[in-house]
Amino acid sequence: MKIKTLLAAVLLAAPILSWSAPITIKFSHVVAENTPKGQMALKFKELVEERLPGQVHVDVYPNAQLFGDDTVLQAMILGDVQMAAPSLSKLQKYTDKLQIFDLPFLFKDLAAAERFQKSDVGQKLLMSMRNKGLIGLGYLHNGMKQLTANDPVIIPSDAKGKKFRIMTSDVLQAQFEAVNAMPLKKPFAEVFTLLQTKAIDGQENTWSNIYSKKFYEVQPYITETNHGLLDYLVVTSVEFWLEIPEENRGVIKKSLDEAIEYGNEKALAFDLRDRKLIADSGVSTIYTLTDSQREEWVNAMRPVWNKFSNKIGSDLINAAVQSNEE
16 A cells, blocks of 8 residues: 555544544644644634534643643644644654754755655654654645854864754764764754853754844855754644544645645745845845865755764665655
């Protein structure tokens, strides 16, 4: 059986249990509503409530109003929230496999990442947390990550000794340690203040987040490295998902698929738009790496792949590398 067919069977096939209408889905995320993720969540709400009026209601909580990414999955298992879209980096405590998306310089661009995610291997990964009570419903793009800092960071040696905020990820920690920087695991909601007060020297993020959260206003230098992927996984709990009446579950999944496609289109558009807005602002200086400078970064960070190959699986890494071939 094809992986996608198997996934659909697992997600949709379950006993129909009684559930008094309306079903309320609390959808928690940590970014602004004007980001690709924020737009996706609102589109999901619109589609579900239009197609299942009076039966399913979606409450969207942006900007970590309900839970942060570090606590939302445990809250989901306890039933306090029904859907979230944490960054893939946040999922390492539930499976080692998804750490593949944090490996530096693995995907050459967003299109390569999407090819991998849509492959049988990528779709199978959606079920990698099922034994922990969670299932992935779809991948959502944000974009490729850039480096921002108080001082120019053009080559790996420029990062030495500098404090960079990272998400809770052992791979990202190893990535910055590979260039002798000091990675600090801090909540996304605290990043602006940490940068503004110079408690940290820099951070990594996409153009969309750098612009929407105004990081560029407190970081004078941005290096366009495209060194990593920042994507999200729309997650729900197995218990909640399988308790939804089957006919409603199918509509919800279809609506989510369409909303994710919409969000991914926004991600591509926002990536180009927000880079231009930052450049046009004149507040930050954007550096574009030469081929030789980029090669220095690749050589410095590539050992991280070997460090995590046993946990992730060399077969998965090889499949991801192959996705770079169009």
